[in-house]
Amino acid sequence: MSDGTYAGGPALEAVGLGKRYRRGWALRDCSFRLPTGRICGLVGPNGAGKTTLLGIAAHVLEPTAGDLRIFGAGPGSAEAGRRTAFLAQEKPLFRRFTVAETLRLGRELNPGSWDQGAAEHIVRAGNVPLDARIGTLSGGQRTRVAFALAFGKRPDLLLLDEPMSDLDPLVRHELMGTLMAEAAEHGTTVLMSSHMLAELESVCDYLVVIASGGVRLAGDVDELREAHTLVTGVRDGEGTPRDLAHHTVVESRPSGRQYTALLRPDGPISGPWETDTPNLEELLLAYLRSSEAPPLITPSAQVPGQAHGIRAVAA
Amino acid sequence: MVVEGLEFRIDRRSGVPAYQQIVQQTKQALRLGVLEPGDRLPTAKEVAETSAVNPNTTLKAYRELEREGLVEPRPGLGTFVRRSLARPQTGADSPLHGELEAWMARAREAGLEREDVAALVASAMEKQYGAMTEARSTGE
Numbered sequence: 001m002s003d004g005t006y007a008g009g010p011a012l013e014a015v016g017l018g019k020r021y022r023r024g025w026a027l028r029d030c031s032f033r034l035p036t037g038r039i040c041g042l043v044g045p046n047g048a049g050k051t052t053l054l055g056i057a058a059h060v061l062e063p064t065a066g067d068l069r070i071f072g073a074g075p076g077s078a079e080a081g082r083r084t085a086f087l088a089q090e091k092p093l094f095r096r097f098t099v100a101e102t103l104r105l106g107r108e109l110n111p112g113s114w115d116q117g118a119a120e121h122i123v124r125a126g127n128v129p130l131d132a133r134i135g136t137l138s139g140g141q142r143t144r145v146a147f148a149l150a151f152g153k154r155p156d157l158l159l160l161d162e163p164m165s166d167l168d169p170l171v172r173h174e175l176m177g178t179l180m181a182e183a184a185e186h187g188t189t190v191l192m193s194s195h196m197l198a199e200l201e202s203v204c205d206y207l208v209v210i211a212s213g214g215v216r217l218a219g220d221v222d223e224l225r226e227a228h229t230l231v232t233g234v235r236d237g238e239g240t241p242r243d244l245a246h247h248t249v250v251e252s253r254p255s256g257r258q259y260t261a262l263l264r265p266d267g268p269i270s271g272p273w274e275t276d277t278p279n280l281e282e283l284l285l286a287y288l289r290s291s292e293a294p295p296l297i298t299p300s301a302q303v304p305g306q307a308h309g310i311r312a313v314a315a
Numbered sequence: 316m317v318v319e320g321l322e323f324r325i326d327r328r329s330g331v332p333a334y335q336q337i338v339q340q341t342k343q344a345l346r347l348g349v350l351e352p353g354d355r356l357p358t359a360k361e362v363a364e365t366s367a368v369n370p371n372t373t374l375k376a377y378r379e380l381e382r383e384g385l386v387e388p389r390p391g392l393g394t395f396v397r398r399s400l401a402r403p404q405t406g407a408d409s410p411l412h413g414e415l416e417a418w419m420a421r422a423r424e425a426g427l428e429r430e431d432v433a434a435l436v437a438s439a440m441e442k443q444y445g446a447m448t449e450a451r452s453t454g455e
Contacts, residue, residue, distance in 0.1 A: 173367050177364045181363040201327040201333070202369065277330045278330065279329065
């Protein structure tokens with residue numbers, strides 16, 4: 001997984017993607033690129049369309065508008081089907097099957113590409129007995145079997161919908177370790193939705209934030225963080241302080257005499273301000289709270305013709 | 316040899332990027348002699364398993380250490396320490412050590428107490444290193 005792996009086509013590309021149900025749009029105007037080999041967090045408020053986006057990528061849903069490609073192929077193609085594994089939030093498994101039977105099902109559904117060793121390794125690492133029935137397993141054990149099923153397929157792209165939501169911290173850490181190690185060994189591209197912002201910090205190197213209006217943030221995590229500055233200081237009046245006015249203010253929070261803001265600086269910051277690089281959580285919260293802030297899509301996440309460059313958006 | 320127990324501790328709440336935390340912790344291990352030339356760093360997969368850290372993050376940190384000439388990748392084998400940050404100039408048989416000892420002896424002959432010597436050293440150190448530390452921290 002050197003820099004060279006990122007070259008070539010993206011693992012996933014969405015262009016103007018939308019999905020409308022009778023009650024309205026579940027996903028709208030979604031455009032971004034996920035380069036190969038990245039581990040990407042998919043974040044957004046409830047109802048922003050995270051599950052819908054993953055469902056379209058996994059060919060469980062058809063889009064109403066736009067297009068999505070996986071390694072250049074449509075989600076319904078044999079090529080995309082072979083290279084993608086999807087782990088739905090409810091982790092559907094047959095409750096009456098044993099663990100061994102579940103893995104056998106995986107083998108028979110994926111002839112030619114099934115890696116029994118890898119699947120068994122994941123199950124064994126969690127001390128899940130192979131002859132136990134799925135219905136008798138704990139939530140963590142069941143998630144582990146679902147992971148084994150997904151990884152046994154040897155996917156190039158792994159789609160995970162809230163994979164850790166019902167697990168205790170110990171199991172979550174263990175499974176994240178398994179996920180990261182598998183990705184390290186095989187260069188798997190991962191796209192996973194999550195509500196646990198702090199958890200994403202060490203796990204994801206790429207990030208896509210969607211809200212009802214479309215993509216809010218997309219790109220390399222370090223690049224996104226470094227494009228922003230958290231400023232704190234004493235304010236001199238109402239509104240944005242004059243010496244900060246030419247920067248893009250994503251979110252500002254005046255409280256008494258103190259002024260705190262998350263900026264996308266356009267040049268150096270002058271004035272008596274304390275500055276700091278935001279952590280991922282601060283960045284996400286600021287963008288999710290201020291829906292009118294202009295989106296930021298870094299060059300590696302842009303689809304052709306899209307221009308939301310770091311410097312391209314004026315205040 | 317493989318260094319057992321070199322585990323990176325990533326502070327998820329800190330503003331320091333995860334890869335930089337790995338760089339800093341590796342350098343600290345080099346300074347303390349926990350890591351020595353020829354030692355193999357844990358692979359990205361091993362770090363992923365123990366600390367649930369993204370392998371790309373670990374590899375980015377190792378590339379940074381490689382750029383600084385501290386480690387080198389050997390294809391198929393892993394990433395190995397090239398040089399230590401523990402300094403030979405500070406060893407007991409080094410010329411600097413000898414000079415300092417001779418100076419201490421003269422200071423004692425001149426009737427200086429332990430505290431006097433400590434104050435002298437601190438002030439000389441401040442003069443030599445004070446400005447430099449500042450320049451370095453603003454340069455980062």
